[in-house]
Amino acid sequence: MAPGVERSFTAASTIEEALAARRQGASVLAGGTWMMRDPRRGVDLPEAVVALHRIPALSKVEVEPDHVVIGAAVTHAALGRALRGSAGFEGLVAAAEGAANPGIRRVATVGGNLCALDFAAADLAPALLVCEATVELQTFEGPRLLGISDFLKDRHALLTEAIVTRIHLRRDLIASAHIRLPLRQAGDYPVAIVSLAVDRNKRCRIAVGSVEPVARRWTALEQAMAAGPASALDPQRVAELALEHNDFQGRDGKEADGWYRRQVLPPLVKRGVAALLSTEGVAWL
Amino acid sequence: MVVTFQLNGEDCRLDGDPMTPLVDILRQERFLTGTKAVCREGFCGACMVHVDDEAVPSCLKPIGLVQGCAVTTIEGLSSGNQALHPLQANFEAADAVQCGMCFPGMVMSLSAFVRDNPHASRPEIKAAMVGNICRCTGYERIVDAVADCLDQARKAGQLAGGIHV
Ligand SMILES: Cc1cc2nc3c(=O)[nH]c(=O)nc-3n(C[C@H](O)[C@H](O)[C@H](O)COP(=O)(O)OP(=O)(O)OC[C@H]3O[C@@H](n4cnc5c(N)ncnc54)[C@H](O)[C@@H]3O)c2cc1C
Ligand code: FES
Ligand code: FES
Numbered sequence: 001m002a003p004g005v006e007r008s009f010t011a012a013s014t015i016e017e018a019l020a021a022r023r024q025g026a027s028v029l030a031g032g033t034w035m036m037r038d039p040r041r042g043v044d045l046p047e048a049v050v051a052l053h054r055i056p057a058l059s060k061v062e063v064e065p066d067h068v069v070i071g072a073a074v075t076h077a078a079l080g081r082a083l084r085g086s087a088g089f090e091g092l093v094a095a096a097e098g099a100a101n102p103g104i105r106r107v108a109t110v111g112g113n114l115c116a117l118d119f120a121a122a123d124l125a126p127a128l129l130v131c132e133a134t135v136e137l138q139t140f141e142g143p144r145l146l147g148i149s150d151f152l153k154d155r156h157a158l159l160t161e162a163i164v165t166r167i168h169l170r171r172d173l174i175a176s177a178h179i180r181l182p183l184r185q186a187g188d189y190p191v192a193i194v195s196l197a198v199d200r201n202k203r204c205r206i207a208v209g210s211v212e213p214v215a216r217r218w219t220a221l222e223q224a225m226a227a228g229p230a231s232a233l234d235p236q237r238v239a240e241l242a243l244e245h246n247d248f249q250g251r252d253g254k255e256a257d258g259w260y261r262r263q264v265l266p267p268l269v270k271r272g273v274a275a276l277l278s279t280e281g282v283a284w285l
Numbered sequence: 286m287v288v289t290f291q292l293n294g295e296d297c298r299l300d301g302d303p304m305t306p307l308v309d310i311l312r313q314e315r316f317l318t319g320t321k322a323v324c325r326e327g328f329c330g331a332c333m334v335h336v337d338d339e340a341v342p343s344c345l346k347p348i349g350l351v352q353g354c355a356v357t358t359i360e361g362l363s364s365g366n367q368a369l370h371p372l373q374a375n376f377e378a379a380d381a382v383q384c385g386m387c388f389p390g391m392v393m394s395l396s397a398f399v400r401d402n403p404h405a406s407r408p409e410i411k412a413a414m415v416g417n418i419c420r421c422t423g424y425e426r427i428v429d430a431v432a433d434c435l436d437q438a439r440k441a442g443q444l445a446g447g448i449h450v
Pocket of ligand 3: 383
């Protein structure tokens with residue numbers, strides 16, 4: 001920042017106020033756990049920020065019989081508390097309660113986790129992919145709803161003119177699981193993440209995070225599983241299919257090489273299926 | 286920007302860059318050097334303080350976000366001249382502290398934890414310490430001291446509503 005220039009800081013109390021500040025060039029500040037490390041990445045902190053923590057609508061989780069709405073400024077800890085014990089959301093709860101470390105989880109928000117551009121290891125991304133979440137944005141042109149896959153793919157462009165306000169989930173899952181592989185337990189970023197879910201039609205959804213730059217569904221494996229009998233939810237069998245249909249290009253990074261991230265996927269899938277089978281929701285198998 | 290908040294029970298008013306990390310204000314302007322800035326990335330836990338009773342890393346907390354909040358540092362927990370927090374007393378009794386660099390953060394994380402989890406198991410204590418790195422003591426003695434603290438409080442019937450800070 002130029003010497004003598006005072007940084008602008010707006011604590012918005014409404015979404016409209018936040019959007020107005022955004023329109024004038026302010027960057028969104030949620031928990032700050034990503035942004036405050038910008039200087040260590042050689043990036044200057046923004047000259048103007050707009051904080052979301054005083055907007056009540058963005059800080060609540062609404063749990064309804066058929067759907068759930070998560071405010072973008074909800075922290076990981078609050079999300080875990082709100083959904084713990086809700087059948088079908090075991091994976092999302094595990095992601096919210098297993099990411100980072102307890103102090104970060106009390107501060108880091110859902111919106112911040114999804115909007116930290118170039119962060120490949122976001123735990124909530126694959127967990128929300130298997131929920132087939134819808135992302136609600138407030139753009140300069142008005143509100144917009146987008147599937148989470150499209151949001152993750154296009155977020156660089158989308159976020160130049162938008163704020164993520166809410167995440168919408170249908171309650172159509174009967175069980176889910178979230179398996180992550182950090183090199184140590186002490187708050188490291190996961191090397192690879194596998195999220196799995198079974199929906200009411202007994203279809204299995206699988207998503208992978210941290211292996212490629214952007215989390216995505218593992219469609220090839222989902223199709224291979226759908227082609228088999230329902231009893232295909234056997235950990236060993238699914239791990240064999242995962243090996244056969246491993247179409248990931250692992251990214252090289254500080255914690256691990258790309259080949260390693262790719263190679264650990266079948267065993268993680270095996271653990272994930274075992275975790276799914278231990279939930280009440282799939283007792284029918 | 287002017288930011289006002291409560292610091293260890295007293296009013297605090299600052300005029301400065303709202304994106305300054307709270308840890309720098311504590312150490313450099315308020316000389317509360319119990320809070321350590323070690324990794325500055327949220328990984329080590331040496332800078333933990335309570336903001337509105339929640340243990341959070343102060344290295345990643347811009348002061349603009351503490352406007353109107355209550356901040357407690359290790360100095361606010363006990364000045365050293367008065368009775369120690371039960372957890373501090375247990376750490377001292379168990380001789381769990383070596384160089385001491387990690388300990389203010391360890392105490393701030395775990396004091397909030399014992400307050401909220403009076404019946405915590407050993408694995409739960411360990412999970413609560415995931416973000417507090419100690420390079421000297423070895424964690425088992427710290428876990429022992431926390432477990433002892435909870436045990437003593439339960440026996441003394443103190444824990445109906447948790448240990449209070
Ligand atoms: C020690 C440590 C360990 C970690 N380990 C993990 C881990 O294991 N798994 C994991 O998933 N993550 C991990 N993280 C990353 C952490 O989850 C992110 O830093 C956090 O989720 C970001 O959220 P925030 O609220 O702090 O965002 P901020 O830092 O406030 O913002 C992050 C980015 O998103 C933008 N933004 C925020 N909210 C919105 C919104 N609503 N609309 C538009 N843009 C927005 C901001 O402008 C900024 O660019 C770790 C972080 C730390 C510090
Ligand atoms: S200095 Fe804040 S967590 Fe290490
Ligand atoms: S006592 Fe030295 S780092 Fe913990």
